[in-house]
Amino acid sequence: MDIAAIFRAESGRSVATLVRLFGDIDIAEEAVQDAFAVAVERWPAAGLPPNPGAWITTTARNRAIDRLRRESSRHDRHAQAALVRADREPVEPVGPVSDDRLRLIFTCCHPALAPTVQIALTLRLLGGLQTPEIARAFLVPEATMAARITRAKKKIAAAKIPYRVPGDAELPDRLRPVLAVVYLIFNEGYSTTSGDGLVRADLCAEAVRLARLLAELMPDEPEVLGLLALLLLSESRRAARTAPDGSLVLLPDQDRTRWDGDLIAEGQALVRACLRRNRPGPYQIQAAVNAVHSDAPTAADTDWGQILALYDQLLVLAPTPVVALNRAVALAEVKGPAAALAEIEGLDLDGYHLFHSTRADLLARLGRHAEAAAAYHRARSLAANAAERSFLDERAAAARARTG
Amino acid sequence: MTQYLMSVWMVEGTEPYASPEEMEQAFKDVEVFNDELKAAGKWVFAGGLHPASTATVVKVADGGDVITTDGPFAETKEQLGGFWVIQAADLDEALALAARATVACKAPVEVRPFQDEPAA
Numbered sequence: 001m002d003i004a005a006i007f008r009a010e011s012g013r014s015v016a017t018l019v020r021l022f023g024d025i026d027i028a029e030e031a032v033q034d035a036f037a038v039a040v041e042r043w044p045a046a047g048l049p050p051n052p053g054a055w056i057t058t059t060a061r062n063r064a065i066d067r068l069r070r071e072s073s074r075h076d077r078h079a080q081a082a083l084v085r086a087d088r089e090p091v092e093p094v095g096p097v098s099d100d101r102l103r104l105i106f107t108c109c110h111p112a113l114a115p116t117v118q119i120a121l122t123l124r125l126l127g128g129l130q131t132p133e134i135a136r137a138f139l140v141p142e143a144t145m146a147a148r149i150t151r152a153k154k155k156i157a158a159a160k161i162p163y164r165v166p167g168d169a170e171l172p173d174r175l176r177p178v179l180a181v182v183y184l185i186f187n188e189g190y191s192t193t194s195g196d197g198l199v200r201a202d203l204c205a206e207a208v209r210l211a212r213l214l215a216e217l218m219p220d221e222p223e224v225l226g227l228l229a230l231l232l233l234s235e236s237r238r239a240a241r242t243a244p245d246g247s248l249v250l251l252p253d254q255d256r257t258r259w260d261g262d263l264i265a266e267g268q269a270l271v272r273a274c275l276r277r278n279r280p281g282p283y284q285i286q287a288a289v290n291a292v293h294s295d296a297p298t299a300a301d302t303d304w305g306q307i308l309a310l311y312d313q314l315l316v317l318a319p320t321p322v323v324a325l326n327r328a329v330a331l332a333e334v335k336g337p338a339a340a341l342a343e344i345e346g347l348d349l350d351g352y353h354l355f356h357s358t359r360a361d362l363l364a365r366l367g368r369h370a371e372a373a374a375a376y377h378r379a380r381s382l383a384a385n386a387a388e389r390s391f392l393d394e395r396a397a398a399a400r401a402r403t404g
Numbered sequence: 405m406t407q408y409l410m411s412v413w414m415v416e417g418t419e420p421y422a423s424p425e426e427m428e429q430a431f432k433d434v435e436v437f438n439d440e441l442k443a444a445g446k447w448v449f450a451g452g453l454h455p456a457s458t459a460t461v462v463k464v465a466d467g468g469d470v471i472t473t474d475g476p477f478a479e480t481k482e483q484l485g486g487f488w489v490i491q492a493a494d495l496d497e498a499l500a501l502a503a504r505a506t507v508a509c510k511a512p513v514e515v516r517p518f519q520d521e522p523a524a
Contacts, residue, residue, distance in 0.1 A: 077520075110495075112495055112499065158517050158519075159406075159408075159495045159498075159515075159516075159517045160406050160493075160494040160495050160517065161494070161495045161496075162494040162495065162496050166496075170496075
């Protein structure tokens with residue numbers, strides 16, 4: 001019996017319900033921890049209850065009420081208020097939003113909280129990750145992460161950050177940080193190979209799980225579906241991105257038989273559903289770019305014209321230097337490296353290692369190997385993780401070997 | 405209902421308004437906003453302050469004596485220029501009011517909750 005897996009899968013829902021019942025995140029977290037402690041004692045002998053999640057929620061609620069009654073005096077207004085509230089609130093949520101997790105994710109990703117804090121709270125409260133795991137995943141000392149989470153919970157309580165799904169008028173503004181948090185969690189697991197490899201893979205899985213949850217709860221938001229599609233299509237290639245020795249394998253060099261066909265099929269179906277709705281947004285377009293890659297049996301079969309057209313569209317919606325850089329990669333395939341190099345020369349991305357490695361790649365293709373070596377070197381000095389650095393070292397050495 | 409401090413921040417040495425007309429407009433807009441706060445039952449108290457150069461600090465020194473010094477306490481360029489105390493149901497409502505406040509007074513507004521009133 002894998003109670004840890006059940007905790008990971010179910011604790012978010014239970015914590016979310018308990019936050020609504022008691023109006024307090026600490027009470028909710030403590031009660032759910034208590035309930036799982038009871039489960040660890042009981043389940044191995046008694047067997048799993050028919051609905052473990054519901055059992056945890058009910059047990060947690062009862063434990064919290066007992067604890068509050070025991071510990072609260074008549075003068076403890078906070079505990080009294082929590083008890084009165086739990087007495088009044090039905091265990092099953094009612095109203096237009098029937099899932100407490102959606103309320104909770106909007107609280108965790110409230111714009112009054114810093115993005116790093118939004119991520120940590122989301123992972124802890126909805127993902128069931130413990131503070132040490134989150135600290136390890138983000139390469140932050142445990143005490144720092146614990147202090148960050150404690151401060152955030154205090155702010156939520158003191159400033160009264162509400163526990164509700166925003167209305168239609170605010171939803172677009174409020175959905176943006178929610179999607180960004182899920183995307184950042186995924187990227188943290190996907191694009192870096194430093195730190196604890198296992199925890200990193202877990203971050204990708206957790207982000208996909210959160211994106212699935214959002215898509216299930218907000219099926220009419222095309223960007224939510226776009227984000228899920230983007231994550232699924234990226235995740236489909238994760239195994240192929242790493243060579244047996246741990247080094248990075250770029251898209252053109254990946255063994256495409258190692259791509260996950262089920263994830264690709266699911267992601268592509270979502271992209272097609274988004275196209276039919278015709279309400280494009282940045283996540284949907286990035287998902288579509290990934291869908292085009294997924295369609296190509298070999299790198300040479302890639303429909304770069306289609307990808308360039310998608311980046312043209314993305315650049316209109318999100319005119320950022322990073323999008324312009326990605327567009328230039330597609331442009332190099334359609335119109336050649338000289339055209340692409342001309343496009344990126346003016347971009348304000350000097351501190352971004354992928355700018356320098358892209359530039360280096362274009363220079364190498366134009367036979368300007370000395371400049372390419374220098375640019376790879378610059379990229380290497382900015383890259384954050386070991387796998388990328390050794391990859392760039394190799395490229396720089398190869399370019400240097402071809403000079404003179 | 406929670407009470408929130410909406411403090412208005414000025415940067416010493418910079419003029420918040422581009423022209424006398426703009427200042428005039430800001431005063432008018434703040435007045436309209438204040439009337440709406442009162443009508444909606446959100447108003448507790450508000451006021452604008454003279455520049456930080458008019459401030460005096462009184463504090464207990466190491467020896468236990470109370471001493472008086474010229475100037476503001478915080479040694480920064482950012483100084484309090486005025487404030488509202490409002491009451492709102494939650495932070496979202498307070499932030500929505502702060503959004504209107506900053507547009508009216510044309511300066512950054514910081515929102516901070518008051519501690520609960522002690523039990524009677």
